[in-house]
Amino acid sequence: MLFERHFDSIHGYLVRRAGHDSGSEIASEVFVTAFARRSRYDLARPDATPWLYGIAANLLHRRRRDEARQLRAYARTGVDQALTNDPAERPDSALAAALGALKPADRETLLLFAWADLDYEQIAEALRVPVGTVRSRLNRARRQLRTALADDPILHPEEAING
């Protein structure tokens, strides 16, 4: 049941983080790990989503060098290896560079918020940190991104036409 309900969202998130092959592999590992750790899951929790993303974060953490390397390569070359099926869809190498420069914990928090659509409480549960820490990490990460991207604006089509 857990698998059926959550696989697509976990898989989608991990593919965005780690690319098609690694993302699919880690997604499988998330549910295998969840099964192995089922004794630690509190059935009173209404939603397993944060728990699963927490497992995903731990597994990604072990591969953070791969992700950082991938982001650096993208920033350098403009070729996003995470999107091997459609590498040219959004050549936002500046954003890749900015993401790659974030502290791993800040990046994790930011991407759980932006890509996994978890709220502050869910992120706190997933990463086992206080909600206050989530807020400060998010603020820091967003500020850092804003600063990094300030000189490299991507305009909306309307803005481009009007500007």
Next chain:
Amino acid sequence: MDELVRLRQFRPAPAPSAAARAQGMLALRTVVGGRRRRTPRPLIVVAAIIAAAALATAAYAIYQSVIVGSPAPANVKNIVRLQTEVRGELIPRAHANPGIEVAKTKAAAAITTSVGPVYLWVAPNKRDDSCAYLQIVALDLPGGRPNLSGGCSSGGPGFYVGIDYIRVKNRPFALVQGRVGTLGAKTVELQFANGSSHTYTITDKYILAETDPNNAIKTAIVRDSNGRVLAQRRYSHPLSPSQQGQQLLHRLHPTGPWKTVATLRTIGKHRLLAEKTAPGSNRTICSELVTPSGTGGGCNRPIGPAGLDIGPTQIGTAPHGWFLLDGPVGAKIHSLDLRFEDGTHIAIPIQHGYILYQVNPQNFVSGHRPTELIARDNAGHIVNTRRFGFLH
């Protein structure tokens, strides 16, 4: 543009991938299946929403267009097919479900519950196993995709019953379910810890009904059409969802330090894997397989002197996954050979009563696939064997 908007547009979320889902399900089923082989029978009932199903007499009625005995609709068959015809499998597995006849999937039960309709779909396979898939309609996926849980288990003459505990939309929900293969069996009477009892009619070897999540089964009695007792089972710890859960999750736990008994460097990437054991509660032995990506295991009764509790475990999927043979061997077993289709064989090292061995991917080619494990004592006599099933 706001940095969050820009971030959300960066690397758009991929469309759901049926192949990835199937591979993920395979990896999970492999681990679940690999561990289940070591799980005591009562725990099997708790751990899986599988194979079991049931039928109260009223279930023969038509419910929301599902008629018991009628063929499954195409969307159900598609999911059954997806669960059985997965890609990425490295090697035939002993617990695989060869030859499932998806086209013959039919409704074995259709009941009305407090969370809506619940169906049980069953399909035959060439091994005469019991292949059953439970569908709780309230948990169906967007787009009308059935959310099936199930698989195949031994279709032998024995019986088991249990209570399965599931949270459905944050509500506790319990199903009493079982499979009764006893020849001539017509009913199962369940006597509960609170003094009540209920008799369920067996149809097509299954029982299925909603029950009180707080119920605990003390005794299960199988009877024939004349009321004669054919089989009976008393549970020393009454089976209830919570107690089963306790038994599964808490009662069986390590009571001593973990000790590494076998290690392995994987072929290619040289990742270190380890098999660890520790004394467990209730006279069990706990074991776990430690891999770079996670740890899985459980606590089980010690095996006999000629025991061979080796399960194939697939981690990851083809072509990069690992196919492992791991588990304990009995004290009497002195050597272990892995035999291939072409008659060749190799010795599998035994480390402190355990094996942890990766089958070389080069041995997966047709005509040279592993077929059997052969255990010998120190006089060279065969004391146990374990055959692997083939999917193709």
